Amino acid sequence: MAGSPLADQALAGEGLRKIHYSERIMPTLSALASRFASEKPFDGMTVAACLHVTAETAVLARVLRAGGARVALAASNPLSTQDDIAAALSSCEGVQVFAEAGADVGTYYSHIARAAEAGPDLVIDDGGDLVSTLHEASPDRMPIGGCESTATGVLRLRRMMAEGALRFPVIAASDTPAKRLVDDTHGTGQSVLDGLIRASGILLAGKTVVVAGFGTCGTGIAECARGLGARVVVTEVDPVRALDAALRGFRVLPLADAAPLGEVFITATGSADVITAEHMTLMRDGAILANAGHFDVEIDVRGLEDLAAVAEYHVRRHADAYELPDGRRLLLLAEGRVVNLVAAGGHPPEVMDLAFGIEALSLAWLARNAEKLLADVYPVPPDIDAEAARLMLTALGAGIDTLTEAQRAYLASWHTWR
């Protein structure tokens, strides 16, 4: 492969095997592969992508290729690059890969530059580096549109927009109703419990688990913990969310009241300093602290270190014990960093299947509609989110109904009635 001189082609066989396996467990993308193979939405187009070079991304790349695109893929993070995947993917006709595990910063940006040089009609970005490079490097040849996968990247785009710099429409694919269900509530719910069990080894049945925060993530964590037999106490700052928790049968308490009760504490608030040293002084001997929030600021780890007479690191993998002056010990998992990514396998493949499904559909929509759009940041069109949900439902063996014309008419009249 002329385009991928960097990868060790000897690894391609192993990489292909992983990609084939991932195709089996990513049914949304697999369905799109079939659809795109007949519809060819990207016929004659080039898609440049800057993404983690993993099996899941390879499945996406092949879906785009099936849709007629030439694909140029650069790594969005050299630490996540899997060389066997890079090799396998670059052996596919029409796909170029610029990626090397552990590449240095210079190499990283040169890879992105090479993807930009492909002259893409459409782009998928993960953090904003590809879009930024395109604006700087080839200001006279812009793509017709793109997708951004992360909240951070969307922020960069909005800043570009505010400065009048953005020159093509980009869909912010980081947050949709379907993604919130699959990623936040169920993906995070299961994987946080998974990380907790792996890092602590404990049996959840009968334990008191305090979940701080009852947003889309906290809801999933609380329900999964209850589903494994734990008694769950929820803490919240928002009365309506708290009422939701209470009416679902969870005990709802201020954290200071929950502190002496909990055997496990999990933060999922998005806020900072949720569990403070003051709370820690109230806790039972052996209490376990874990954070499920994106940033490692929810548990006051520095406060814990100040409080502790002795800290024993790595009493288990991903578990450190802190002994308070009175002999009680608290167990901190994953150093207070996001426990499902650190101590468990991270997001289940279903999460990436849906997320990439939304991005693939968004690109196909852009291929048809980009010329009607301004250079701006757009939300995912609701129809695309619905379509991705529908594909996931099909994969789960589920089906839905369609409103009849008469029902549409009734609902329209009823809405004015309301």
Place this chain on the structure above:
Amino acid sequence: MAGSPLADQALAGEGLRKIHYSERIMPTLSALASRFASEKPFDGMTVAACLHVTAETAVLARVLRAGGARVALAASNPLSTQDDIAAALSSCEGVQVFAEAGADVGTYYSHIARAAEAGPDLVIDDGGDLVSTLHEASPDRMPIGGCESTATGVLRLRRMMAEGALRFPVIAASDTPAKRLVDDTHGTGQSVLDGLIRASGILLAGKTVVVAGFGTCGTGIAECARGLGARVVVTEVDPVRALDAALRGFRVLPLADAAPLGEVFITATGSADVITAEHMTLMRDGAILANAGHFDVEIDVRGLEDLAAVAEYHVRRHADAYELPDGRRLLLLAEGRVVNLVAAGGHPPEVMDLAFGIEALSLAWLARNAEKLLADVYPVPPDIDAEAARLMLTALGAGIDTLTEAQRAYLASWHTWR
């Protein structure tokens, strides 16, 4: 009592007993009674209300009275008027009641007129007749503000607004996030199952229950049915709602596929002709049909009657059997009308406690803020909804936290970060 010549005062003792009981099971209003007794938000004001004259309404009236208001209450429906409550309430100092069970239309409107004649500063309405009367009868003396309790009443207000007729600000109290939780999901969830069990007598454990619609009501019905041991199949037309159902572990099928499986069918869609004759021909012998939607259009009852060779009415109270030509029988509950109101006790008192709590807080807010408002229809201020949720949480023994200044600052910065 000068103001209440119509009621039989001999019933007052019985009525007071019921009111006292309701005060015990309406903790949100009871908490407001204490607060208003010291804050006197309605000092010197008159509140006119047009509401169902029940024990719950009496508790609300006494809360307003505790807050310093003189209260004039007319019945919003003569069929729901309880004479003992009317008598008891009219024996309270500062409260006038105009209500008589079974009053004819003329009397009904004359009662509303007498409440309007009280010259109210604030009003609570249930359907729009009091507001309408005030605009027609005393155009020169308008209240400073009001609350409307029903969706239908809000529609009338919007039409008045559209025609430029509305002359004071009104808060649409029929729909808030907290009310949706308590009323739709949990109140309806429990009471629909209650109605189903009373009307049919069946054991739910092990039965296949098909719930059509997974909105706020359907969610509650499905979770309650599962909580009683049923296997629940959900039907939907919205893919994201359907995905929510599927990921919670419900089976999601088109209704035509669910029809041969269900032993019980419950509609909660807000749409029309959800269960059609065609579906009915697919159902098992003995299938039970119930509707939880507001209007009796979700099950095609006429289609069922056309289909049936024989209809046996009242095989049980609120249950009619229809025998299809091939001998199978379908059992229709409550003639397809809303099964929790017809066959069970309707809304639990907690629903009215929260709803009236929101209205009482809204009136107090209007007393302070109405002069800053235009003559328009306003949503319930989020702070009021949150405050009502907080009072309900307190009643349930729950408590929440408050964001620190540092947390507020972090969240603000984080939001720009996102």
Place this chain on the structure above:
Amino acid sequence: MAGSPLADQALAGEGLRKIHYSERIMPTLSALASRFASEKPFDGMTVAACLHVTAETAVLARVLRAGGARVALAASNPLSTQDDIAAALSSCEGVQVFAEAGADVGTYYSHIARAAEAGPDLVIDDGGDLVSTLHEASPDRMPIGGCESTATGVLRLRRMMAEGALRFPVIAASDTPAKRLVDDTHGTGQSVLDGLIRASGILLAGKTVVVAGFGTCGTGIAECARGLGARVVVTEVDPVRALDAALRGFRVLPLADAAPLGEVFITATGSADVITAEHMTLMRDGAILANAGHFDVEIDVRGLEDLAAVAEYHVRRHADAYELPDGRRLLLLAEGRVVNLVAAGGHPPEVMDLAFGIEALSLAWLARNAEKLLADVYPVPPDIDAEAARLMLTALGAGIDTLTEAQRAYLASWHTWR
């Protein structure tokens, strides 16, 4: 009908309609009707039964008749006799009914005597009066066998056995593993919640419900309450049962610790004085007390009356309020009697369907095997309990596997291995 001069034949039509409806909701018996119609296990035999004369019993009688039996039915309690059912059943060929609603004691026993005079080959009894009558009245002509439906009746039989008086084999059908599941756990679970909701009107979501006793009934009550959104606290005296509750996620506390927490208390222990006056003094204002045990001794009602300054009876149907000297009120449901039978519809039909299915199968088994049995009290043969469970599973659309010969061999060898 020569055999049923007492019933008003004009009621037969109404009664038949009820019986036909019950046949639809009793699938176990309906399946047996078909099977017996071809196998004729009772060909040429007479079955005498002493049972409550209700639609469910009528379905059983018709099953026995379908199996070839002549049936003579006497009422086991004149208060439960439904005259329309008696009339309808006595219009069926081959069935005699001796029953009259509200019959006096003399008539009651004369009816039983007439059933005994039918010279039965097999009997079904409900409390022991028919078996007793047969031993006294026709000592020279005994049935070949019988079934007893109640625990009390089984006790009488054991006493007869102990005194050497019992002269034919009787199967104690009051308690089997399948019956415990359907009747105790699920039947009682659902119907106790139903009775609680009807009598109190409250919303369960978010409420703290204390269930005293985690036996087969308490388990069902606790799971149903949780399924409706309540937070459930369990009290127990047996540590292993308590551990079961704790590991399922219920909070387990001594009753004195649970007393200040509960909004609802339900006793299901089989013991006496479970909730004492001492506990009551610890309870919250508005706490609700209900008993699900067979006898009305679990809540110390006399203690409550002594404690209360004022008792207000019938604040709602089946609800009495007791005001303690400090103003708190406790609400006693159904006077402390078994709340599902008093305030709700009692056992769902599925419970009688399974119970009568077990009895019908037991009679058929006796018809084949009685001559090999001694005059003694026998448990239901496990195969019969399994067969009834299998029929109920079929009715629920469920199916099971059968061990292969190889598997049987493996399991046998494995057991010796263990």
Place this chain on the structure above:
Amino acid sequence: MAGSPLADQALAGEGLRKIHYSERIMPTLSALASRFASEKPFDGMTVAACLHVTAETAVLARVLRAGGARVALAASNPLSTQDDIAAALSSCEGVQVFAEAGADVGTYYSHIARAAEAGPDLVIDDGGDLVSTLHEASPDRMPIGGCESTATGVLRLRRMMAEGALRFPVIAASDTPAKRLVDDTHGTGQSVLDGLIRASGILLAGKTVVVAGFGTCGTGIAECARGLGARVVVTEVDPVRALDAALRGFRVLPLADAAPLGEVFITATGSADVITAEHMTLMRDGAILANAGHFDVEIDVRGLEDLAAVAEYHVRRHADAYELPDGRRLLLLAEGRVVNLVAAGGHPPEVMDLAFGIEALSLAWLARNAEKLLADVYPVPPDIDAEAARLMLTALGAGIDTLTEAQRAYLASWHTWR
């Protein structure tokens, strides 16, 4: 340490740290340590134990030592011996350890012989080798009693008993009601799901999981899977267990009917050839097969290999893919061996805490009562099982009530009434 020449003493520090951590998460044993320290039930006695030399066993050894015993510990399996634990434990006064990771068979038996030479008054065995050695090596000096931890060991004891060879009483501690709850239902339930998630990586929410077998293990697996959002189908051969599953809301089907529906299959039957090649030909592409039974005979792995056109081993760690001739792939986890032990962390510490608590209490009971016992195999006295359950409840913050004298009398009389 004279008694432990084999262990590397440099490892003792690390081992002690692990032991201290385990003490924190084994509250039943910790409570017994305190109790035994004051009661000294083993004062002047020697206990010989043959157990896995792990941190959990070390905690048990220290409990026995706290109770006054000298302890001699030999490894029950050289593969599970942790040298740092051995070193740490042998540095404790009064404890001898004979263990070395990876020891050969000769060394293994010599270690057991050295433990036997300690001349124990009491023994704990794990498989029967220590008891056997004692009978052979020192026939003139028998312990007063012992405990056996495994089903296999109990079988050996029964054979010894049958041959008249057993010379002291032994308690079979492998199976009690409390242990079944903690170990089978909750311990296995959680850890099987953990193994499934680690090996397959999938999201359970929305997936159809078929659980073969609804015994004590299958019940836990099914409830945990449902608790994580899966739709669970149960297969059974026993109608009453199947009815239990159906009434809890699980779908119950023959395996041949479930085969085309499942995305995951978990066997927990104790039987052989539960999932056969015939079932596999019916399965969906991508179906995952896992076994939770003790032996690897429940999934017909040989049948799968014969069926498959291609087998790809290690598509993930602990996951092999088999491609059927028509292109469908089945994924076998852990080669069909017990998935929670192979792919996850095995039993949570709570399981060993309870199991060893029962053994420690049994030994203390033997110390007091052995002289009244014959040389035989005894079940765990129910009081001991109850006491262990009580200690675990205390650790979970739960408490129970005690029957009053009056209640005991009532229940006694009631039982005769029944």
